[in-house]
Amino acid sequence: DRCFTNGCVHVSLASNPSHLEAVNPVVEGKCRARQDRLEGDGEQLVMPLLIHGDAAFAGQGVVAETLNLSQLAGYKTGGTVHLVINNQIGFTTMPVDARSTCYSTDIAKMLMAPIFHVHGDDPEALIQAATMAIEFRQKFRKDVVIEVICYRRYGHNEGDEPFFTQPLMYEKIRNHPLTAEIYKTQLLLEGFSEEEIQSTADKVDENLEEALSHEVCPLHEEFMQQWSHVTRKFSFDPVETGVTKETLLQLIDSLTTVPDSFSPHRKITSLLKKRHKAIAEDTNIDWGTGEALAMASLVNEGTSIRLSGQDSRRGTFNHRHATLYDIATGEEYTPLADIAKQAGCRFDVFNSMLSEMAVLGFDYGYAVETPNDLTIWEAQFGDFANGAQVIIDQFIASSQTKWDRPCGITMFLPHGYEGQGPEHSSARMERYLQLCADNNMQIVNTTTPGQLFHLLRRQVRTQHRCPLILFTPKALLRHPACISTVKDFTSGHFQEVLPDNLDAKNCRRVLLCSGKIYYDLLQQRLDGEHNDVALVRIEQIYPLHRDLLKKVLKPYKKTVEYCWVQEEIANAGGWDYLRPQLRELIGREPEYVGRKRSASTAVGSNRIHRIEQQQILDRSFAPSK
Numbered sequence: 001d002r003c004f005t006n007g008c009v010h011v012s013l014a015s016n017p018s019h020l021e022a023v024n025p026v027v028e029g030k031c032r033a034r035q036d037r038l039e040g041d042g043e044q045l046v047m048p049l050l051i052h053g054d055a056a057f058a059g060q061g062v063v064a065e066t067l068n069l070s071q072l073a074g075y076k077t078g079g080t081v082h083l084v085i086n087n088q089i090g091f092t093t094m095p096v097d098a099r100s101t102c103y104s105t106d107i108a109k110m111l112m113a114p115i116f117h118v119h120g121d122d123p124e125a126l127i128q129a130a131t132m133a134i135e136f137r138q139k140f141r142k143d144v145v146i147e148v149i150c151y152r153r154y155g156h157n158e159g160d161e162p163f164f165t166q167p168l169m170y171e172k173i174r175n176h177p178l179t180a181e182i183y184k185t186q187l188l189l190e191g192f193s194e195e196e197i198q199s200t201a202d203k204v205d206e207n208l209e210e211a212l213s214h215e216v217c218p219l220h221e222e223f224m225q226q227w228s229h230v231t232r233k234f235s236f237d238p239v240e241t242g243v244t245k246e247t248l249l250q251l252i253d254s255l256t257t258v259p260d261s262f263s264p265h266r267k268i269t270s271l272l273k274k275r276h277k278a279i280a281e282d283t284n285i286d287w288g289t290g291e292a293l294a295m296a297s298l299v300n301e302g303t304s305i306r307l308s309g310q311d312s313r314r315g316t317f318n319h320r321h322a323t324l325y326d327i328a329t330g331e332e333y334t335p336l337a338d339i340a341k342q343a344g345c346r347f348d349v350f351n352s353m354l355s356e357m358a359v360l361g362f363d364y365g366y367a368v369e370t371p372n373d374l375t376i377w378e379a380q381f382g383d384f385a386n387g388a389q390v391i392i393d394q395f396i397a398s399s400q401t402k403w404d405r406p407c408g409i410t411m412f413l414p415h416g417y418e419g420q421g422p423e424h425s426s427a428r429m430e431r432y433l434q435l436c437a438d439n440n441m442q443i444v445n446t447t448t449p450g451q452l453f454h455l456l457r458r459q460v461r462t463q464h465r466c467p468l469i470l471f472t473p474k475a476l477l478r479h480p481a482c483i484s485t486v487k488d489f490t491s492g493h494f495q496e497v498l499p500d501n502l503d504a505k506n507c508r509r510v511l512l513c514s515g516k517i518y519y520d521l522l523q524q525r526l527d528g529e530h531n532d533v534a535l536v537r538i539e540q541i542y543p544l545h546r547d548l549l550k551k552v553l554k555p556y557k558k559t560v561e562y563c564w565v566q567e568e569i570a571n572a573g574g575w576d577y578l579r580p581q582l583r584e585l586i587g588r589e590p591e592y593v594g595r596k597r598s599a600s601t602a603v604g605s606n607r608i609h610r611i612e613q614q615q616i617l618d619r620s621f622a623p624s625k
Contacts, residue, residue: 017402021060024066025359026368027048027050028069028365029364033367050082053087057105058104062358062390065355071142078137079138082105082144084145087152113144114136115146118147118149120151121183232406234439239462239493240493241494242491242492248490257335258335262324286478286483288321292320292322293453293489295307296339297457298460299347303372304372308351308378309352312350316380336349368399371406375410382414382426382427383426385411385427386428401440415516416516420602422601422602422604426568430573430577444469445514454492455468496549499552502532504557507533509624510553512565513537517566517567517616521617528621536553549585564593565593567594569597595616
């Protein structure tokens, strides 16, 4: 806290990786979370301040993405003050090579934001600019930029020699007086005495020496208080996440009832009736209904939920319809928000702009500040998340290891091979598995609505928090076999491994798999009457519940054949990660059944895709060698 004569200001510094400007949306998300939980006008009480370099502000695309968030309902924070330190050089690169605009701050003109260009050798002008900037932000709730035009006296770091690349510039800098000397001369001309100036300088030195002698500050106290009930240690201990049938009936009533004056599209009316019937008559509960019940049960218990992403209100694949629209007036109605309001919490669902990096960074920042909430970012297609790879690498996968900053963000990544080509098939599970260590993330590819229900509830009911990377289906959203019953929701917990119900003693082969391919294998087994081939689903790839998997496999004969089956290419999916672990568990090398290694995740031809998919199924049930 920094206290002054007219009050105190609490200053919080965000953990920041070396990747330039990547922290910007994270700070915005952290601020929005704090604003949301404050009573009163949160935008006036919490202000984001971002400090930039000139070359990075002009060069990094995430700057424009973050600026574009500033006035969007789901992401605005009441304006950000941007302080751009323009030392007229980017490491060794001159402005003529670093940007095509006159000023490094011209990108902010997209918002019509005021931009103050201030000379760095004029401290009083800087104070005036900062005062006006904050007053503007508080009054108009919009971004404002201060560009401090200055110079870098020495190299980019302690070992850098700027005379190698900018000899003329640095000859001028070497002969240029220090800012403090320039200001001292100005004050002397204005009538201040040498003693007054020296006294002020001595006080500044004393403050700096005192700060240097302080012990290293512990983790932010407020942050630690928020997370004090959360353990850092991952556990496979089951968490009971079922809810009563009476509660399910109550929730489905609320989810499928609209105000009397509200007129949804006729197909939406049919969908709501179908969902209500599925619970009331216990028939064919599909993925969308299971997801809606999971969220409804959580907000009904007082747990706030934030869901954001491209087209997330309806859902890219037309399965969610979290927000309904009146066909006559365009009025919006979100049933989950009503349930949340009655329970004293929040349900927010936002269609994001077409950005991955800034929006995921924002939602990560939001999740860091809200350990008791369920914060979800959804990709339009799972592989589109690679546009946010910096956020995934530098924050989501590693923040707890680097900074002791746990986070419970959930990522929905649509995944599955349906012949849609290289850009719409694979969510790149292998990339997330490569980032896994020390139980830092959960990599899940679940296959039933009931499992999804328990998984989402577990994410905020367990004692630990870590990111949940969930590979969500596309074709399975309406697959007739991908259904659950009411009983699947009223008791039990998420199961990391799902066994088969075939008699293990009569099986010649065990097919281990994960995700959508299970239903293709199941249909092939039924069609071919292969009742001697078991299907075991590994629902949670990481952390792998080795003891549970070992228990599931124990009843099978020692002579049984083990295969890992996946629809992904061989250098993708779960194979490379699971191969050594399966080898250790079963005592021999499992056979791989799947597509060959490829530089492209999938073929571009639907016809070739179908041929490849059938080859996988045929090999899976081929006669024993």
